[in-house]
Amino acid sequence: MPRDDLLKGRFSSPGHVYHVTTCTEARRPLFRDFPCGRLVVKEMQALNNTETLTSLAWVIMPDHVHWLFQLGNDRTLSHAMKGFKASSALSINRFLNRRDPVWQRGFYDHALRREEDLRTVARYIVGNPLRAGLVQHIGDYPLWDAIWL
Numbered sequence: 001m002p003r004d005d006l007l008k009g010r011f012s013s014p015g016h017v018y019h020v021t022t023c024t025e026a027r028r029p030l031f032r033d034f035p036c037g038r039l040v041v042k043e044m045q046a047l048n049n050t051e052t053l054t055s056l057a058w059v060i061m062p063d064h065v066h067w068l069f070q071l072g073n074d075r076t077l078s079h080a081m082k083g084f085k086a087s088s089a090l091s092i093n094r095f096l097n098r099r100d101p102v103w104q105r106g107f108y109d110h111a112l113r114r115e116e117d118l119r120t121v122a123r124y125i126v127g128n129p130l131r132a133g134l135v136q137h138i139g140d141y142p143l144w145d146a147i148w149l
Contacts, residue, residue: 004136007082011143012077013111017070019121020081023109031101034094037143043088052118057122057146059129066125068118081107122146 011022013020024030031037037060044067048055052075057068071077112121129141138144 012087013114014071014073018113019110020067020107023064023104025101025104031060039091040088045085047084057125059126060143061128068122068125
């Protein structure tokens with residue numbers, strides 16, 4: 001099984017909500033460069049616009065992404081993440097005029113249970129820049145969003 005697929009014994013379910021974390025290759029802080037971070041946002045929005053998934057909350061940290069979304073009906077979680085990582089890597093490498101890997105292989109996913117509060121998970125996600133000491137107020141960090149604004 002390729003390392004980008006879900007772990008053995010796990011499966012993705014259409015319509016289910018996932019919290020996904022994926023890191024840059026070697027944890028390089030590519031997204032300290034705001035335009036690189038915006039390219040990632042553009043690719044996330046493209047998946048949202050094609051109804052592959054519905055974004056609920058996300059934050060782009062310097063070397064990783066946290067993303068809360070509801071999976072659409074036309075793709076598995078693995079396919080959605082592969083598409084996101086491939087398209088964003090192409091955009092970033094084109095922008096940086098390079099051909100290096102952008103993302104580590106694989107990703108961490110957590111399927112939310114019904115009893116989990118989506119807003120609590122979203123607050124955790126968007127609070128990452130505060131906990132990392134990147135900003136004093138979340139409004140000062142430019143690379144995050146949540147549908148509950």
